[in-house]
Amino acid sequence: MKIEGKVWKFGDNIDTDVIIAARYLVTSDPKELARHIMEDMDPEFSTKVQPGDIIVAGKNFGCGSSREHAPIAIKEAGIACIIAESFARIFFRNAFNTGLLIFESPEAARSIQEGNIVSIEVETGKITDKTAGATFAAAPIPQFMKDLIDAGGLMPYVLKKRLKN
Amino acid sequence: MGQTITEKILAAHSGKDSVTPGELITVKIDLALANDITAPISIKLFEEAQVESVFDPDKIALVPDHFVPNKDIKSAIQTQILRQFARKHKITHFFELGEMGVEHALLPEQGIVLPGDIVVGADSHTCTYGALGAFATGMGSTDIAAAMITGEVWLKVPESIKFVYSGQLRKWVTGKDLILYTIGDIGVDGALYRTMEFTGDTIEALGMSDRMTIATMAIEAGAKNGIIAPDETTRSYVESRAKRQYKFYQSDPDARYIEVKTYDASQIEPQVAFPHLPENTRGISDAGNVPIDQAVIGSCTNGRLEDLRLAAEVLKGRTIDPRVRLIIIPATPTIYRQAMEEGLFDIFLKAKAIISPPTCGPCLGGHMGVLAPGERAIATTNRNFIGRMGHPGSEVYLSNPAVAAASAILGRIGGPEEL
The missing domain is CATH 3.30.499.10 (Aconitase, domain 3)
Structure with a gap:
């Protein structure tokens, strides 16, 4: 599978309060959440972002609150994947559990500029910045996480395993 | 091993x-x-x-x-x-x-x-x-x-x-x-x-x-x-x-x-985390002149009885700056009752604080003390991210309960030793 999209660039330590503010957590409806994505940093973001776009960010993306509403809102807004220097631990788990694709590559995160067109081969983690003509390798996805993806997420994985037992 | x-x-x-x-x-x-x-x-x-x-x-x-x-x-x-x-x-x-x-x-x-x-x-x-x-x-x-x-x-x-x-x-x-x-x-x-x-x-x-x-x-x-x-x-x-x-x-x-x-913990002074990350810490002596609109004492981080006692020690016999709103949130009903029985509520109310029922409330900008644009709060909570306590144009400074109480009295960020 190959993803290709336009890049929106963010800095270090993008916290989940900024991704989706707590005042909107009176619902878990993905559509409603997606309307307020990144609002406190860029009130227009939800109207500018197009399906298939890619977020590129610095270190510790998704730090702070454990709210799964954050990856849910990002996915619903149409973001195809996130490339970051590093991800906060809970966000990392939540992304896999909710089926949001994430890639860790400090080199790509630092080099890729906003507005660039980037493609990613999901299986290999090969990242190509088509605008700048540069390629990067994302950290390989651990086998266990691949198994989760193959099963369709954590819940199907757990339920399948339970049936087997 | x-x-x-x-x-x-x-x-x-x-x-x-x-x-x-x-x-x-x-x-x-x-x-x-x-x-x-x-x-x-x-x-x-x-x-x-x-x-x-x-x-x-x-x-x-x-x-x-x-x-x-x-x-x-x-x-x-x-x-x-x-x-x-x-x-x-x-x-x-x-x-x-x-x-x-x-x-x-x-x-x-x-x-x-x-x-x-x-x-x-x-x-x-x-x-x-x-x-x-x-x-x-x-x-x-x-x-x-x-x-x-x-x-x-x-x-x-x-x-x-x-x-x-x-x-x-x-x-x-x-x-x-x-x-x-x-x-x-x-x-x-x-x-x-x-x-x-x-x-x-x-x-x-x-x-x-x-x-x-x-x-x-x-x-x-x-x-x-x-x-x-x-x-x-x-x-x-x-x-x-x-x-x-x-x-x-x-x-x-x-x-x-x-x-x-x-x-060397003996060398550490009361700390304040400036907006918008908990890592932006300074000793209270380096806080400078930061006027505040609100002080919040509560949360999972600092809403226990010992925290309320510490705040009361600072607030006893004093009143807060009239430009400041002080919100005190005992974290559980048991803490609430103990604080009341110990006479802490009397100290808080005389100081012109308000006492909230147990809730996370303003810590995450939920309710019970949400900030307007441009407002500043000192809080004993745990996060000072953009928009954490309300409007994205507001600011949160993190501290211990004694500093939050002292700041409410001073009308600006400061420690109990300044009182």
Whole structure:
């Protein structure tokens, strides 16, 4: 599978309060959440972002609150994947559990500029910045996480395993 | 090779003699918890999975504490989802208003989390329970939905960083200042994916309240868990509360740490974290002139009785600056009653503070003290991210309860010694 999209660039330590503010957590409806994505940093973001776009960010993306509403809102807004220097631990788990694709590559995160067109081969983690003509390798996805993806997420994985037992 | 306290707890819950950092394991949990924001997603997933029952109704805690007493119709519906699920599945630890408190203050107080436990919660501050010598970590709603079905979670065994604090704390310096100072030192991703093990004579001399304050904020350094070895202080806290067996684990002298950080705690002054990250810390003497509009004393980090006593010590016989709103939030009904019986409410009310019912409330900009554009608050809470307490153009400064109380009196950020 190959993803290709336009890049929106963010800095270090993008916290989940900024991704989706707590005042909107009176619902878990993905559509409603997606309307307020990144609002406190860029009130227009939800109207500018197009399906298939890619977020590129610095270190510790998704730090702070454990709210799964954050990856849910990002996915619903149409973001195809996130490339970051590093991800906060809970966000990392939540992304896999909710089926949001994430890639860790400090080199790509630092080099890729906003507005660039980037493609990613999901299986290999090969990242190509088509605008700048540069390629990067994302950290390989651990086998266990691949198994989760193959099963369709954590819940199907757990339920399948339970049936087997 | 010796094992750390974290490794021992993880090994004991995964049926192994020992575990190694980096290893993927499946552990049996002692408690899974979620709140009125995170549980509705878990419950929806649980119901979609068409599983008949939870793995153990005694090992799930549902605490509606974030937007309660319900601030609007939507938040009332979220609490209703928890209530209906709790009744249907006979969940033992569901807390209705009147018994409900801020989850991470409430569950240790009620003896529901205990030393040696593995606790997973759909709330990032679940790491609080490390103060009891438990392995406790925050996760998302899907992880908790799966845990409610199976009673298990998968974990990657974390590397541990050992933090050693020595020396006697100065007056007005608390656990909050130690953890803010530490986060200021290592940064908000300084312990990413790792365990923060807090040790040293300074930690041993702290009461459980300060230890919980330290452990709550391990997540603010990116840690998977924070942990403090249980001792006699822990024992006297848990023995009257526990209704089941618990176990004390200790790190071996030859346990392996990826890093050891040492601090002379006697040299640390009260800390303030400036906007918009908990790592932007300064000593109170370097705070400069920062006028404030609001002060908040409460939350899972600093809403316990000891925190309220400290605030009262500063506020006694004084009134706050008329330009400041001081909101005090006892974290649980028990704390509320104790504070009232000790006469703390009289001090607070004479100082012109307002006393809120237990709730997370303004900590996450929910209700009970949300900020307008351009407003500044000093708060004993745990996060000062953009828009955390209200409008994205507002600011939050983090401190201990004594500094928050003193700042409310001064009308600007300052310590009790300035009064």
